[in-house]
Amino acid sequence: MALDIDFLPLELEELPALAKRKKKAGFRFVQMLCVTTQDGIDLQYSFMKEASLENYTIRGVRPGTKVPSVTETYISAFVFENEAHDLFGVEIEGNLLDFGGNFYKLSEREPMTIISPAQKAAREKAVQEKAAGEEAAGEEAVGEEAVLEKAVASGEQQKAAEANDAKEEASPQEAPGLEKADRTAEANDAKEEVRLQEAPSLGLEEQAAEANDAKEGA
Amino acid sequence: MGMNIIYIILGTLAFAICAPVLGCLLAGVDRKISARMQGRVGPVLLQPYYDVRKLLGKENASVNATEGVYVTCALVFTLLAGGIFVSGGNLLMSVFVVALSALFFIMAAYSTRSPYAEIGAARETLQVMAYEPMVLFMAVGVYMALGSFNVATLTWAAAPIITDTWAIFVGFLFVLTIKLRKSPFDLSYSHHAHQELVKGITTEMSGSTLAKVEVMHWCENILFLGWVAMFFVWSNPLSWVLAIAVALAVYFLEIWIDNNFARVKWQLLLKSAWIVAIVLGGVNIAVLAYW
Amino acid sequence: MGKATVIPFGPQHPVLPEPLHLDLVVEDEVVIEAIPQIGFVHRGLERLVQTRDYHQFIYIAERICGICAFGHSMGYAETVEKLMGIEIPPRAEFLRAVWHELSRVHSHLLWMGLAADAFGFESLFMHCWRLRERILDLFEATTGGRVIFSVVKVGGVTRDISPDMFERFATTLSGIKGEYNQICKAFLTDASVKNRTVDVGTISQQAALDQCMVGPFARASNVNNDIRALGNGAYGALSDFKPILDSQGDCYARVKVRALEVLQSIDIINELIAQIPAGDIAVEVKGSPALGAEASNVLEQPRGECYYYARGNGTKNLERMRMRTPTSQNLAGMTTALAGCDLADVNMIVLTIDPCISCTER
Numbered sequence: 053m054a055l056d057i058d059f060l061p062l063e064l065e066e067l068p069a070l071a072k073r074k075k076k077a078g079f080r081f082v083q084m085l086c087v088t089t090q091d092g093i094d095l096q097y098s099f100m101k102e103a104s105l106e107n108y109t110i111r112g113v114r115p116g117t118k119v120p121s122v123t124e125t126y127i128s129a130f131v132f133e134n135e136a137h138d139l140f141g142v143e144i145e146g147n148l149l150d151f152g153g154n155f156y157k158l159s160e161r162e163p164m165t166i167i168s169p170a171q172k173a174a175r176e177k178a179v180q181e182k183a184a185g186e187e188a189a190g191e192e193a194v195g196e197e198a199v200l201e202k203a204v205a206s207g208e209q210q211k212a213a214e215a216n217d218a219k220e221e222a223s224p225q226e227a228p229g230l231e232k233a234d235r236t237a238e239a240n241d242a243k244e245e246v247r248l249q250e251a252p253s254l255g256l257e258e259q260a261a262e263a264n265d266a267k268e269g270a
Numbered sequence: 271m272g273m274n275i276i277y278i279i280l281g282t283l284a285f286a287i288c289a290p291v292l293g294c295l296l297a298g299v300d301r302k303i304s305a306r307m308q309g310r311v312g313p314v315l316l317q318p319y320y321d322v323r324k325l326l327g328k329e330n331a332s333v334n335a336t337e338g339v340y341v342t343c344a345l346v347f348t349l350l351a352g353g354i355f356v357s358g359g360n361l362l363m364s365v366f367v368v369a370l371s372a373l374f375f376i377m378a379a380y381s382t383r384s385p386y387a388e389i390g391a392a393r394e395t396l397q398v399m400a401y402e403p404m405v406l407f408m409a410v411g412v413y414m415a416l417g418s419f420n421v422a423t424l425t426w427a428a429a430p431i432i433t434d435t436w437a438i439f440v441g442f443l444f445v446l447t448i449k450l451r452k453s454p455f456d457l458s459y460s461h462h463a464h465q466e467l468v469k470g471i472t473t474e475m476s477g478s479t480l481a482k483v484e485v486m487h488w489c490e491n492i493l494f495l496g497w498v499a500m501f502f503v504w505s506n507p508l509s510w511v512l513a514i515a516v517a518l519a520v521y522f523l524e525i526w527i528d529n530n531f532a533r534v535k536w537q538l539l540l541k542s543a544w545i546v547a548i549v550l551g552g553v554n555i556a557v558l559a560y561w
Numbered sequence: 562m563g564k565a566t567v568i569p570f571g572p573q574h575p576v577l578p579e580p581l582h583l584d585l586v587v588e589d590e591v592v593i594e595a596i597p598q599i600g601f602v603h604r605g606l607e608r609l610v611q612t613r614d615y616h617q618f619i620y621i622a623e624r625i626c627g628i629c630a631f632g633h634s635m636g637y638a639e640t641v642e643k644l645m646g647i648e649i650p651p652r653a654e655f656l657r658a659v660w661h662e663l664s665r666v667h668s669h670l671l672w673m674g675l676a677a678d679a680f681g682f683e684s685l686f687m688h689c690w691r692l693r694e695r696i697l698d699l700f701e702a703t704t705g706g707r708v709i710f711s712v713v714k715v716g717g718v719t720r721d722i723s724p725d726m727f728e729r730f731a732t733t734l735s736g737i738k739g740e741y742n743q744i745c746k747a748f749l750t751d752a753s754v755k756n757r758t759v760d761v762g763t764i765s766q767q768a769a770l771d772q773c774m775v776g777p778f779a780r781a782s783n784v785n786n787d788i789r790a791l792g793n794g795a796y797g798a799l800s801d802f803k804p805i806l807d808s809q810g811d812c813y814a815r816v817k818v819r820a821l822e823v824l825q826s827i828d829i830i831n832e833l834i835a836q837i838p839a840g841d842i843a844v845e846v847k848g849s850p851a852l853g854a855e856a857s858n859v860l861e862q863p864r865g866e867c868y869y870y871a872r873g874n875g876t877k878n879l880e881r882m883r884m885r886t887p888t889s890q891n892l893a894g895m896t897t898a899l900a901g902c903d904l905a906d907v908n909m910i911v912l913t914i915d916p917c918i919s920c921t922e923r
Contacts, residue, residue, distance in 0.1 A: 083868050098868065128773045128894075130893065179852060
């Protein structure tokens with residue numbers, strides 16, 4: 053019997069009932085993981101019974117949403133729920149063995165939610181390429197609407213990106229642990245990001261630079 | 271009376287000079303043989319000496335000042351007990367002074383108030399409670415076979431006391447494993463740090479204090495092997511050779527036992543030691559009393 | 562005696578194999594409660610997917626742990642191959658399985674040595690590790706490394722094993738078997754060892770199921786969750802694979818399960834070597850995982866079942882790589898087993914879950 057893997061969607065409210073159902077059906081709890089996405093955090097719960105592995109994903113949990121705990125049904129989940137709280141900032145209610153944020157000794161909060169600017173840019177590029185690819189495969193008649201939608205979407209994405217960049221610059225950068233080369237690369241990218249945002253005011257700087265050159269020339 | 275004290279002082283000095291040297295060599299041989307039994311090469315023969323020398327050169331980092339004082343007392347009393355024994359003095363006195371030395375050692379561990387040292391000291395107390403009955407029976411058995419507590423009377427005895435006290439001898443060998451701190455009875459302090467109490471009773475001891483503990487163990491080992499040899503000495507001068515050979519054979523047996531048994535828990539230790547003491551010691555003494 | 566002492570156990574402790582902290586509340590040498598605390602080796606390795614692309618990340622994956630190194634590299638590679646829909650050549654699957662089973666042998670021998678040390682039987686510890694050295698020599702001869710091999714890549718393996726080397730495998734393994742049987746006898750029949758392991762830390766089958774325990778820890782309580790029985794990859798070529806189970810649920814049972822698994826692994830290796838197909842050892846992998854693609858994978862490592870999850874986002878870096886290791890699942894089981902045990906049994910119980918805290922925390 054080969055391994056049978058399923059990915060299924062799940063709503064946040066259904067989580068406790070799902071856990072109880074699975075326990076009754078003889079499934080065991082495998083793990084719970086979190087993924088940081090632009091729309092919030094995805095939570096994935098996995099259950100397994102013999103050759104069948106089922107993964108249930110709750111998409112887009114926003115900060116501040118309270119997630120019910122499954123430790124009443126599956127006590128071994130306490131490890132993952134503490135980890136989700138410490139590394140991702142997910143608030144879980146009702147964890148029977150709650151370490152209150154002290155499970156991992158971290159020097160910064162929620163480190164797994166930080167994405168470097170280079171990564172962000174690469175991801176957005178990939179999203180846009182995929183959207184472009186899908187759009188090209190679409191029909192001509194729908195083409196113009198799609199173009200408009202894409203422009204709106206990319207505009208929103210850029211706004212969201214800028215908002216996120218501002219948030220990242222406020223939150224501490226993840227310098228320790230990265231290689232020097234990467235740090236300088238990211239620093240360059242960061243500088244580029246910053247520069248792009250300040251593009252409209254570049255004119256003033258250029259005038260000041262010209263004034264300085266004129267002074268030195270004279 | 272005055273001569274006795276002079277003999278005791280001379281004996282203590284002789285013991286204080288010879289026992290650490292012999293004990294160090296014995297410990298080196300112990301480690302080498304253990305290593306070979308485990309398929310390793312093992313350290314050089316003088317390794318225990320190098321270890322003690324290194325410990326003596328370390329900075330004093332003890333928790334409090336009383337710990338060092340207690341350990342020094344323990345060492346001094348061990349040397350005194352050895353001195354009483356080798357000068358032919360009172361065996362019972364020697365046993366009591368060794369017990370006093372063990373008590374000082376336990377007090378040293380308790381004085382540090384560290385959780386590991388406290389549990390180690392508690393276990394050491396249990397160990398003393400476990401072996402002391404058998405040791406006392408041994409002293410009584412020697413008295414009954416020899417007619418006197420004085421060890422010097424052995425040198426003109428007609429026959430080795432082993433002939434009358436072989437059951438006590440076997441019982442004594444059993445508790446010797448506890449006294450020599452060998453598996454399966456190395457609960458409170460094992461030379462290998464891989465036990466749940468870190469280093470047990472000596473957890474908080476370091477530097478010159480630990481060096482004194484090491485030297486104390488060497489002297490104790492020599493003293494206990496002396497008690498073993500005592501069973502095989504009589505008026506024949508060649509009996510000394512036999513006695514030393516038996517003592518070394520017993521030590522080799524202890525090394526073999528150490529390498530072939532896992533450590534036991536304190537309940538089993540106490541029970542087994544007392545059963546051995548009551549059965550072997552009690553029966554032998556009863557036989558000696560009524561025959 | 563009589564009042565409760567709190568003993569701080571770990572993270573630095575000579576008998577603990579991994580940095581785990583337990584505050585043991587002890588009364589008269591009986592542990593009343595023990596709550597584990599981890600977090601001393603968290604290195605944030607899952608975050609590094611953002612700086613290393615999916616080809617390079619395999620070097621990070623195998624450095625999560627020194628003992629399960631090969632298992633993690635194999636699990637990671639399999640997951641990414643599933644993510645991108647890559648089929649690797651059958652010879653590569655067999656080679657990976659052979660190395661993985663050798664990893665299991667060396668991991669269990671290491672563990673048995675530590676268990677012997679924990680109950681004070683040092684010479685047995687030395688003998689187990691002496692045998693383990695021969696396995697490490699095999700690793701060095703075939704991969705160049707004793708602990709971390711770097712021999713798996715996404716798409717296959719990087720080195721082949723020649724038939725001469727397989728001969729050497731066969732002779733070394735049969736040579737080990739003879740001495741290993743003697744060691745097994747010491748573990749399973751010696752009275753002083755049994756005194757320390759029988760009826761210590763018993764976990765019933767129902768408790769094991771409730772706490773979702775995995776690996777030999779659970780198999781000793783008669784819970785059958787061996788992933789190898791599903792026959793993925795090269796394991797499907799095995800003629801007869803029965804997971805080793807024991808129903809006692811105490812430390813003795815866990816020692817027995819692991820001891821017998823070593824013999825079973827040696828048999829598996831011999832069988833795989835006999836059946837290994839000829840061919841390529843790797844396929845070339847180009848491109849990146851698609852946006853929104855996700856894949857998950859399970860692998861039976863020496864410590865239990867390990868779960869991997871990967872999600873792509875269209876770039877060369879994965880969006881998320883998750884490795885859930887068996888010890889994270891077994892922590893709940895360990896906590897219940899510790900309540901009410903003797904102080905002398907604490908390290909035995911902690912050791913029998915075969916903790917790998919560096920894997921748990923990544």
